[in-house]
Amino acid sequence: MDIILFGPPGAGKGTQGALLADHFGLQRLSTGDLLRDAVRQATPLGLEARRFMDVGELVPDQVILGLVREYLGGEGGAGVIFDGFPRTDAQDRALDWAHAEIGRRIDAVLVLDVSDESIVQRMAGRRSCPACGAVYNVHFEPPGIAGRCDRCGSELVSRVDDEEATVRRRLAVYQAQTAPVIDYYRLAGTRLEHVPGDQPVEQVQKALIERLSTASAPTQ
Ligand code: AP5
Numbered sequence: 264m265d266i267i268l269f270g271p272p273g274a275g276k277g278t279q280g281a282l283l284a285d286h287f288g289l290q291r292l293s294t295g296d297l298l299r300d301a302v303r304q305a306t307p308l309g310l311e312a313r314r315f316m317d318v319g320e321l322v323p324d325q326v327i328l329g330l331v332r333e334y335l336g337g338e339g340g341a342g343v344i345f346d347g348f349p350r351t352d353a354q355d356r357a358l359d360w361a362h363a364e365i366g367r368r369i370d371a372v373l374v375l376d377v378s379d380e381s382i383v384q385r386m387a388g389r390r391s392c393p394a395c396g397a398v399y400n401v402h403f404e405p406p407g408i409a410g411r412c413d414r415c416g417s418e419l420v421s422r423v424d425d426e427e428a429t430v431r432r433r434l435a436v437y438q439a440q441t442a443p444v445i446d447y448y449r450l451a452g453t454r455l456e457h458v459p460g461d462q463p464v465e466q467v468q469k470a471l472i473e474r475l476s477t478a479s480a481p482t483q
Pocket residue numbers: 270271272273274275276277278279294295296298315316317319320321322323327346347348349350354385386388389390398399400401403404424433460461462463464467
């Protein structure tokens with residue numbers, strides 16, 4: 264089962280992607296996480312990507328597609344949850360070609376719908392663990408000990424691109440370049456499921472699992 268978890272920045276793709284991957288035994292591919300790893304390791308790709316990420320712009324398609332091809336070559340056994348990919352028309356087409364080569368396809372696109380104002384508020388409260396990738400929120404999902412990761416004890420950090428002006432830029436980029444990807448899958452007849460993301464994490468999780476467990480749910 265290969266799934267795309269889709270939605271604006273801060274919709275909860277990372278939070279829900281990790282929970283769904285555990286629940287269904289799937290791999291999770293987050294292009295944002297792969298890029299942040301490359302930035303932390305200061306690889307040439309990371310240094311190139313950082314210029315775009317810090318100001319809320321998309322990283323060029325050829326960089327992203329190189330990363331994803333490398334990943335699909337080695338992973339994907341039981342299925343993959345794509346988190347934050349594809350984000351452009353070039354990326355959705357490239358994923359189709361890569362899938363055709365290995366005899367797989369996208370089984371469902373799950374869209375998390377969240378208002379812009381909720382997103383700005385969430386991003387201001389997000390804290391991430393630089394060591395294990397766990398994500399918290401000082402308002403909604405706080406860690407047990409303030410500033411410390413529950414899983415590995417590392418000090419939590421804020422993301423550079425969570426500053427309000429950059430979040431608003433990311434939202435604008437999402438509307439202009441990424442939201443149209445939904446139409447690509449609608450026209451292809453892929454199963455599309457919209458889930459309200461403005462609810463507590465557990466309720467969003469329950470709704471996503473229900474949608475994925477319903478084999479013959481109608482396409483929206
Ligand atoms: P990426 O890391 O993918 O960022 P994003 O899509 O903007 O999404 P986020 O990671 O910010 O949010 P999320 O939806 O995962 O939400 P989360 O679960 O963390 O990409 C970063 C950058 O990399 C991009 O701007 C771009 O430059 C580049 N990039 C990445 N992929 C690319 C691609 N394919 N092509 C080109 N460039 C690419 O939740 C957010 C916060 O809300 C957390 O604090 C969380 O605890 C909290 N929260 C989650 N759910 C709830 C809830 N239900 N209620 C209350 N709070 C909640």
